[in-house]
Structures are given as structure tokens and as C-alpha cells.
Amino acid sequence: xxxxxxxxxxxxxxxxxxxxxxxxxxxxxxxxALKTGQLxxxxxxxxxxxxxxxxxxRASQDGFWSGFIGAGVYEHHIxxxxxxxxxxxxxxxxxxxxxxxxxxxTLQLIxxxxxMMTRLTGLDVSNxxxxxxxxxxxxxxxxxxxxxxxxRRVLVPKTVHPxxxxxxxxxxxxxxxxxxxxxxxxxxxxxxLPANAGSFAGLVIPQPSFFGVxxxxxxxxxxxxxxxxLAIALVxxxxxxVLEAPGQWGQTGADxxxxxxxxxxAPMASGGPYFGFMCCRQAFVRxxxxxxxxxxxxxxxxxxxxxxxxxxxxHIRRSKATSNICxxxxxxxxxxxxxxxxxxxxxxxxxxSASHAGTVLLAEKLAAIxxxxxxxxxxxxxxxxxKLNDSAKDVLRALRAQGILGGLDIxxxxxxxxxxxxxxxxxxxxxxxLDHYVQQMERILSKRREAPPCAYKTTPSI
Amino acid sequence: MLIFDxxxxxxxxxxxxxAAGGSLDDLPAELRRKGAPALPxxxxxxxxxxxxxxxxxxxxxxxxxxxxxxxxxxxxxxxxNSLAMLPQFLARHPASPDETGQGFLATMxxxxxxxxxxxxxxxxxxxxxxxxxxxxxxxxxxxAYHDAHGDTARREIIVPDAAHGTNPATATMCGYTVxxxxxxxSGSVDLxxxxxxxxxxxxxxxxxxxxxxxxxxxxxxxxxxxxxxxxGLLYYDGANLNAILGKVRPxxxxxxxxxxxxxxxxxxxxxxxxxxxxxxxxxxxxLPFMPIPLVLNENGFYRLANEADLPQSIGRxxxxxxxxxxxxxxxxxxxxxxxxxxxxxxEYATLNANYLMARLREAGFDLAFxxxxxxxxxxxxxxxxxxxxxxxxxxxxxxxxxxxYHAPTTYFPMLVxxxxxxxxxxxxxxxxxDGFVEAMIAIKREAETSPDLVKGAPYSLPVxxxxxxxxxxxxxxxxxxxx
Numbered sequence: 001x002x003x004x005x006x007x008x009x010x011x012x013x014x015x016x017x018x019x020x021x022x023x024x025x026x027x028x029x030x031x032x033a034l035k036t037g038q039l040x041x042x043x044x045x046x047x048x049x050x051x052x053x054x055x056x057x058r059a060s061q062d063g064f065w066s067g068f069i070g071a072g073v074y075e076h077h078i079x080x081x082x083x084x085x086x087x088x089x090x091x092x093x094x095x096x097x098x099x100x101x102x103x104x105x106t107l108q109l110i111x112x113x114x115x116m117m118t119r120l121t122g123l124d125v126s127n128x129x130x131x132x133x134x135x136x137x138x139x140x141x142x143x144x145x146x147x148x149x150x151x152r153r154v155l156v157p158k159t160v161h162p163x164x165x166x167x168x169x170x171x172x173x174x175x176x177x178x179x180x181x182x183x184x185x186x187x188x189x190x191x192x193l194p195a196n197a198g199s200f201a202g203l204v205i206p207q208p209s210f211f212g213v214x215x216x217x218x219x220x221x222x223x224x225x226x227x228x229x230l231a232i233a234l235v236x237x238x239x240x241x242v243l244e245a246p247g248q249w250g251q252t253g254a255d256x257x258x259x260x261x262x263x264x265x266a267p268m269a270s271g272g273p274y275f276g277f278m279c280c281r282q283a284f285v286r287x288x289x290x291x292x293x294x295x296x297x298x299x300x301x302x303x304x305x306x307x308x309x310x311x312x313x314x315h316i317r318r319s320k321a322t323s324n325i326c327x328x329x330x331x332x333x334x335x336x337x338x339x340x341x342x343x344x345x346x347x348x349x350x351x352x353s354a355s356h357a358g359t360v361l362l363a364e365k366l367a368a369i370x371x372x373x374x375x376x377x378x379x380x381x382x383x384x385x386x387k388l389n390d391s392a393k394d395v396l397r398a399l400r401a402q403g404i405l406g407g408l409d410i411x412x413x414x415x416x417x418x419x420x421x422x423x424x425x426x427x428x429x430x431x432x433x434l435d436h437y438v439q440q441m442e443r444i445l446s447k448r449r450e451a452p453p454c455a456y457k458t459t460p461s462i
Numbered sequence: 463m464l465i466f467d468x469x470x471x472x473x474x475x476x477x478x479x480x481a482a483g484g485s486l487d488d489l490p491a492e493l494r495r496k497g498a499p500a501l502p503x504x505x506x507x508x509x510x511x512x513x514x515x516x517x518x519x520x521x522x523x524x525x526x527x528x529x530x531x532x533x534x535x536x537x538x539x540x541x542x543n544s545l546a547m548l549p550q551f552l553a554r555h556p557a558s559p560d561e562t563g564q565g566f567l568a569t570m571x572x573x574x575x576x577x578x579x580x581x582x583x584x585x586x587x588x589x590x591x592x593x594x595x596x597x598x599x600x601x602x603x604x605x606a607y608h609d610a611h612g613d614t615a616r617r618e619i620i621v622p623d624a625a626h627g628t629n630p631a632t633a634t635m636c637g638y639t640v641x642x643x644x645x646x647x648s649g650s651v652d653l654x655x656x657x658x659x660x661x662x663x664x665x666x667x668x669x670x671x672x673x674x675x676x677x678x679x680x681x682x683x684x685x686x687x688x689x690x691x692x693x694g695l696l697y698y699d700g701a702n703l704n705a706i707l708g709k710v711r712p713x714x715x716x717x718x719x720x721x722x723x724x725x726x727x728x729x730x731x732x733x734x735x736x737x738x739x740x741x742x743x744x745x746x747x748x749l750p751f752m753p754i755p756l757v758l759n760e761n762g763f764y765r766l767a768n769e770a771d772l773p774q775s776i777g778r779x780x781x782x783x784x785x786x787x788x789x790x791x792x793x794x795x796x797x798x799x800x801x802x803x804x805x806x807x808x809e810y811a812t813l814n815a816n817y818l819m820a821r822l823r824e825a826g827f828d829l830a831f832x833x834x835x836x837x838x839x840x841x842x843x844x845x846x847x848x849x850x851x852x853x854x855x856x857x858x859x860x861x862x863x864x865x866x867y868h869a870p871t872t873y874f875p876m877l878v879x880x881x882x883x884x885x886x887x888x889x890x891x892x893x894x895x896d897g898f899v900e901a902m903i904a905i906k907r908e909a910e911t912s913p914d915l916v917k918g919a920p921y922s923l924p925v926x927x928x929x930x931x932x933x934x935x936x937x938x939x940x941x942x943x944x945x
Contacts, residue, residue: 045800089524357484
């Protein structure tokens, strides 16, 4: 029996000790009418060998691609050591560290993670992580509203990832909180601060934005503070090796920093598991959701680590908890902690600058092709919005036929941009990869110019 | 020693660096960082050795028996990990077109279908990333359903007093007030109290069955009728699904919405606190409100459903599709078990729990509900021992660590004094359980003869008992760089 060690002798001896005639008798408190017969939707069991064959076939079916999609999830090199250690049974199969004495490995690791995140963001404290970047943003919105005495409005620029905005809406909509969208300047792609915003609890400041564009974070932070609101930084951890830390934004720094932790050693893996990070100033620590680890001492005065500030949490506070969350993304944080240690300040800066330089180079080469233009005349980090004078969907499909995932079609989310794609380059791309992309783009666009697809065949823009 | 203590200026793990960096001169100076972040500067061996040593300071299923009640700490098959980490699966970007992920999407679709069958629900969405996240989705759907019917006076969620803390916390996040109802002497929902609690304000009842007291709610049919007759919906917290997997389906018990903790019942790793996965299943009337995305099968082509497919959806819960890699592991586990294997999970989990309960009873331990069957878990109360010796459930739990066993869940559920909630799971052998019983007997004897020994435990772990009060009062949440 897969994963069940009992021999027939065990079963009869155990039933004897219980005083039951059969295993079925142990279910005698369940009303017979409720009992399930055979499961019809679950196929027969398979051996490990057979499942391995099945999964390998499916993996091969999906194959490998030359990818230039970013949009919040980035292809970075992941050192081999990381996941070998993450999947050691002592990390992989441990529970939430409630029994601190038996969990010092996990607890110390989280403390080190929290330390690294505060150093990266320039803020005082970090929690042990949340589900992902989008849910971390939603929690930051709730935190801003809890911290603000009067307003239940939070300003969210349209330059924030559309799906992040959608997740924030799902999370807060039943709590009488209003999310107000801010427009961007069509020339620069940067957020425009409204002349009269009314009272609000927080302003979300993405850096870089969904467009890859660098926002004027100092001015935005100061503006939020002048209005009596919290400044919520939404940042990419890789870029923080070289971009100003949120704790240093404006006159007094952002109050909360959140973002997607995936770039720090998590594989893209069709969407997860990743983790959301959250750091804040000391003053807001009791408003922070999620697990937090603290350093303390044991009975002998020896240093040790334990979960702390649990009075915020659901298992103590129940309906008055800061959030219902009771997990962190432990294993992925285990990966991220090692990633930050292996890369260090030098390595992370190199990853960031190589990604930036690659994107600049690709954007220049692509924008030199007739029919391709940059959407915004602003500095960008490692993603860029390109406008096409052709169907983005069709061009991306043609690139796909050459093994290239050429970017993300964002025309549906931002119809005002026309046919537009968001393109990302990371340090994993070689000069040959970029050249291949440029050549194929050139060939596809010129071919389509010379022999345009029949009108009835063109895909209407979404 | 922290990783920072290994750091030396200029030391690197250079093999991990890209060959060349690039210029940042085109970026405005005021947006660039003035000084490098004080991350550790260490070698690759430093990192490998440091974190390998840290791992050795953990208890885990792979190294110890872990009878943690309500957590289902069963063996996590290794193949689930290695096959979910095939390189093509890891390399796939979540925003890749569906055409490039038919292998992945087929896997997700089939898992969705299997979960529908084992839960007896009409639809499943795998968007939620943990049990509590699934609870949020479920209660948000209950609210969306009532709102869609103009039934906006329903603003109360009823929760038994033995429920997990996530239940009331979730209800609050969905804008509901919480009404707690008591448990009767046999550990069941107090039907009279439930009847008195329901009414035109009732949005729904959240219930775990078997309950957190380790017993099956025998009157589930009555509970179901009372709530539905009052116009409320019934939420199933899947925390204890391992006890009835393949034996009883929540859908057949009349539940309208359910979440499944894949990190419990489907053996995906707990990972020191996550990542989990909390798919939600719904009855027919809640289908339009399911969170997106979910996977559709259109004549053999698999694609992710979006806002246009489900305009009444409660919306998105993650930037992508939940914890996809966790879902992969659950799928692989489910395929290895098959339909028969699912039945066996509940059967042997229940056999092990009842055997362990019988042995502990025989050894003189008090059961919280001695007249009931154990489900996959049961409660021992040490109240008498505490009164006689001063040794608490916490002391007892800490002493178990010295004996090489992870402690059971302590002080939950809160209504049983000095309780140990014990769940052995189906993957443990009779010998392991017998060894645990011997340790329990030995500690009981220690408590009776030398209580201070037990009160001072543990002695053999990397640290002794930690000062939680100091941790909360003198907050040290991050190691600051030397100025």
C-alpha cells in the first residue's frame, strides 16, 4: 500500500487493542447514508516509475523557450546549492516553528531573512513573508488603513501591475475601503499626482513601475507624507541592489515596502510558489500581518529565536487579528535567504546592472526597426514598453513559432497605448539571444509589411 | 552564529555572478542607491555549510515522529518534489501563452477534477495559496452569493467555539461579524444553541468535520438543515479532511463551499510554515463566484479562465495561479495513491489514531471524550496530572522533545484544559506509535516522581526554553549592520 507501512499482522493486533472487529467499524459514528462509494473521478494508483514517465512527457510537451516576459516574474540564474538545501528533509518537512526549541534552524533562517530584507529596503523591520507580491500589496493597503485614523481610501497608480490592483480589490472590497486609481503621463509613463486628492490613508509607489519606468519616488513619498498618508513602496528586490532603498525615499523615507520575492531564487514555475515580502518602520510593527521572528535568550542566557508579537495573530486574537494569514512561504524564503547570501551586495548589483544593460540594448535595437517605437521617453530598469504598428498578438505568435516568447501583450489592459508589448531582459540572456530576437522581429515585421495579412484574417485588437 | 558573522569584505561566491555587469549611467543619480546594501559577503561553502547546519537544528517528519494534531504531518513522498521540479516545469513563465503550457495545464485540470470528486463539489478553483486564503475565498463567495440575491441583511457568520482562529479572522476580513456557539459535553455542536443563533442575519456557518476535538459531528444532517432553513450557507473547513478522505464527501454532507489544505491531506510539504495551497470547492449555486483563474478544458485544449469567463467571480487572489508548484506535488501524490489509496488514507489514519488512543487510555491517560471514537486525532487532557504534580501540558510537550518526538498540539482547542491534540497520521508504523506510548508513560512517571525535571525540559536541544516575554518586550527582529 503506497506510503502505509501496516502489515496484516499489525492491523489485526491494533484492532485487537482497540477492541474493534474491523477498520470499517472505526467509522461507526458516521451516518451510513453519508458514506461514499467508489471514487469515480480518481484514476487507479500508479507506481512512482509510471508517474515519472507521465510527468516527464508533460514536461517535454511544454519544452523550453527563449523568454522575454517579465511583468513581475523574472528569469534569473538560481545557484544549484539553493534548492538542494531547501529540499533537505529538515527544512522541507518541518512544520511552522511553534515549538521553538525544535525549530531553531527555521527560526534563525527567518531572522536572517528579516535582517537581509531590512538592509535591502532600508526599513526597520520585516515579517517572515506573505503569499506573493500581489497579496503583500493588498495587506499593505489594509495596514495603511489600520494605521490611519480617519481615511479608508488608498491611492493606487495605474502604473501598478493590473493584476496586483485586481488582487487588492478582491482583498479589501468587503471592508469598506476605496482604492483610487491615479493616471500616468502619456509621454513619460510616470504617475501624475492629482492636484486635489482629498483625504487618503496611503499612496502606493511602484519602483520600477509595471511599465519598467522609474517613478519620481522622492517627490511621491514627500507628497504622501504632506497629505498625512503613508507611503507604500512596491519594489523589486533585485533592483534594490542599485536603486535607492525605500527607507531613504524623500525626506523621511517610505513607511512600508512590499513586493514579489520571486526574483530572489524562486523558479518561475508557472506562477509559484513565490513569496511576498513586507518591511516597515518600527512604529508600524504591531500593525504588520504575518509571522515575525525575534531573537531572545533561553533559560541559560544563550541566544535563540522564537516567533514573537503573536498577539496580532489569528490563533490568539481570532476575529480581531490583523489578518487571517497563518503561513509564510517558508521554503521559498529559505531559498531567498541563501540567494541573497550567495549573491551578496556585489553579485546582486551585477545581476541588476546586467539585466538593465541588456534591456537598454534590446530596446535600442528593436526601436530601430520600422514599426517599433518606445512608448515612454523615461529611464527604465529591466523592462520596457514597445508600441507596434501591427497586431501585438500576431507578432508575438509569429515570434513564438521561432521559439521566442517576445514579451507580454498589454494592449488589453492599456488600450490607450494601442498595440503594445512589455519586454524584459535579465542577466540570463546572451548577446546571441538578443540578436536572434531582433532578427526575427525584423523579419516578421517586414514580411507582414510587404504582404499584409488579409483583412478578415487580422486579429481585432482587444 | 549568524550568516553575517561569516561575512568578510570582498569575499564572494563568484561562480554565481553573471560574467559582466552593465552600465547604470543612464539612470538618474538621485534614484540610485548611495551605498551597497549590507548583505553578507561570503563564499559558496560558507553558505552551504551554514544553512546545512541550521537545517540540522530542526525537527522534521523526515527525522522525527511528528504527531501534531490538526496539522497532518505525514510523509511527503520524495517523487512529488523531484517530478514537480522537472526543468521544463520550473522554466515556464506564468504569463506564457496557454499553448506553451498544455502539459502543465492538463495536470492542473486533472487535479481540479480529482478534487471535485473527493470533495463531492460541483466546481473547484485552485487559486488560494493556503488554508486561510481558501477560507477567505469561501467566505467571500458566501458574501457575493447573498449580495447577488439582494440578501444584504445577512452579515453574521456562526463559528463553533472550538474552531481554528482563522475562521473568525476570515469572517472579519470579509466584513462579517462573528457569533460563537458552544460545544456540548460530547464534543458536538450544541444544536439548541445553533437553533437559537440562526436567523435572518445568518450568512453562514463555518464548520470543521471531524471537528478540532477529534470527533465526527454525528448530527451533521440536522446542522445542515438548521442553517439552510435559515437561509445561510454551510462552509467546510478542510483542516481535517484526512480523517474522511474517500469515506465521506463534504458535498454529500450538504456543504456549499469547502477548502482543502493540500499541505495536509495531499502531503505537500509544510516547509517550516509554507508554502501551502488551499483550493476551494463549491456547490452549484456558488459556481459563478469562484476565484480566478481556474483551468478550462475546451475540447482537449486547456486554458486559464479569466474575468470574461466568470464575470461574477470574487476576483483574483494572487498575481498568477496560486502556488502552482505545490499543486503539482499534490497531483503527483494523488496519482500515486489513486482512488483506492484515498480511502486507505482515512482508514489507516483512523486506525492509527484509535490504536494510539487505546494504548494511552490503557496507560492511564485521561481522554477528553472517552466515550467517542477518535477520528484521525484525539485529545488527552493532563488536568489531573497538572493538579497533582504542577506539570503542565506545555512541560509535557517540551519533555517529549528530549525523547526525540515532536510535541502534539498543545492548548488547542482552548476549551479542553491542559490538552494535547494528537494526530499520528497513516504513514506511521505500529512500532513508531508504540515507541511514542513508551515515552508518554516514562514522562508521566517522571512528572509523578520528579516534576521539576519535566518542568525544566528540554535539555538536549540546541537551546533550552526560550524567553518569549523578552522576545516580545525587547524587540530584536533584525540584525543591524555595524555602523
